[in-house]
Amino acid sequence: MTELTQELAKIKEYKSKVLSLLLKKYETSKAFRTGEVSLQRPQFAIKKLNNSLSKDYFDEMNYRKREWIHQALAELQENEIIEVKWPKFKEGEEIDKVYLNFDAIGNAYDIAEIIPKQQKLEDIKSILSPLSEHPWQWVRNFWDYYNEALSKNQTSGLEIDNPKGYEDLVKTLLFLPTMDEGTMKRVLSHQLFNDTKYIEKHVQSRLVSIYKRFGDIELDTDIEYLDSIGIVENPQISLVSGPLIFNSINSSVDVAELPGGIGLSFETIKELEIKDINAKAILFIENLTAYHEFLNGKIVEDTLSSSKFTNTDHILTIYTGGYPHHALRKLLYKLKGFIQQSNNSVEVYHWGDIDYGGILIFEHLRRNYFSYLKPLFMDEYTYNKYLEYGMQFSPEYANKLTALLNDDSYDLWHKLIEALLRNKIRLEQEGLVINMNIK
Template structure:
């Protein structure tokens, strides 16, 4: 048993939880162990040989100016009372104990954060920080926490290695923003940042997704993070918000659409059932709506999109409708595609007596309302909900799902938010009945 190491570890652990650890100046209160009261477990006054050995060890540590101590009154050289750390020699105590100071670990990570901050400022100078403003907030929080706490703690991992990898990922996202690239495969990102195609997925992915949920999502949806806890978003969806994907994102629609680039055009009316486009093909692309398209319907859920796609091909009443798979919390790349649809709808409406009407079909719940609001405020101010009203909720109440008290409180908050005024009536019913409804419940009706 290495008594010296055990003793210093106990003292340093106490030091790290004391005011002395974070205070920039001297602190009068000692960082000490009351040995007589059993705060150093190996010390047993009934075990003479061990006691003598410990006395020899602490004498040596005092000679090294790492600690000091006192004896019980009347038991000098026989029974220890208190042992305390010499704060002015704390770095030497860490070395002697074979430990790395949390301050030293924090300092190394802070140095990398400062480099990332310089990258972010460069992006600001280039005018490309709109999409990565959240990273500036993350870095500021990390710097503040390290300065105040002098240790690795949230929003950083407690492991120095993992913290450095996370900061490296943030630097990679800043570089991706500066490059103007719409989308990057995760494995390519991992190789570029870590020199290993699997390092990101194995060690960083989950932590970065957590930061995105905490720092980016509230800004996108216009609500504080605690109100978004019930949004069921996968890591894939969250990472898609920063242009990282496992594979190229594919956009899907059903209905006539003309794609144009460099004076050439492609008529997707040739594909009566479904058209698709890779995010990799977005650059330089524009969209035109044929005259027959009178309305556009965004469908949040893929199952519902496929069901409507079949209905469209079998029903003449749907031939004037362009169906677009929405996909939930859309990525910047999908947002770019939606923006092209927006411009096409505006161009078509300008030359017609009746404008193109745009609808959104989503769940009758927090997520559905948030997705509608984001699509409306990002691209389509006149957006209308489709099958998301009181009648739809009540007529399918047998398939509704119960909501928790916390969920109801988050739903209640939308009633004082005018951005969700179109849903206030259905929200009131959802609260009265304590339910929510997924859009799949309406299939076949």
């Protein structure tokens, strides 16, 4: 490279650095957000910078860098892209400030070879637009929020330099309502991207983040969030015990005849037809230890002296593991349908943690499956009796409980929530079960 070629390359490089800096300031300004020219132009003072441009400008070991920067500024000013302000009596020696001319912003992008932020925003908006008519409300809520933000020239956290990421997201979201229920993640990833790990690497975090923010459910893990929208990490089994009779293809199964119950796969649940529920009650249990201890008859409490609970063999018991996974959801809908069609008056209960998550899981089951659902061991009496075995919670956790306390749709739980907040202790089902057995 000749000396002249090197000089021209450096001047071009400094033009790009100067314009990049000014355009970044423009893109964060009120003028950019509103589209209206303001009195204050995008600018920088060379002495206040702390970047490679200022380091080169004040490099005492290589004075030519300053000369190249001056030449770059002179050419930009000659083309009316910028205006340079010099300190009094130091013109041509040390610049003071550099201003970007509003009328030349388009040219500035071209010279700097930068894609305008406005164009990036419009591109992302166009990519997301197919979600406006998505069949799922939380997806439409996502689109509504960001469509409005993008229309105001606001990113609101979107990664506008990664349009491919949003193309992948939209492709996935549009496909989800059409896929087979309970599709495994790697199968879906291969279907959409011809790569079994692509969703996990490039789509999952963004997809889960959106669902956490705009969905109506609060879960613990990414796997649970994906499962709730039909993407399965691995096939799940639903544990059931008690008087349930169902037909599946050419066979009839009476679960009551199977000691310890049965584990039902999604494929089995999808094909089975419920024939009878000869139970005194149906009980959903959140925790696996509690499920097994209950079936083994080790839970002895005053509440269970009720005639319907005198013999656990008369209870249709189902393990939920928290929020119901895709296979269990299918079973719950079938149970709900059978009870409605047969006018079965069986009572339905749920036993879970006495805490924020336990309350939300109960309400999820009540609002989506059984409107007459009742709580078991989720009351002030049980809470106070086993309070010493609970766990303290943080102020942030208390804020979430307080939000429920201020929500009339959770009025069933208000007295219990007041007790939780008063003691600042939550009671997990497993700890409760262990100490029930000890007593």
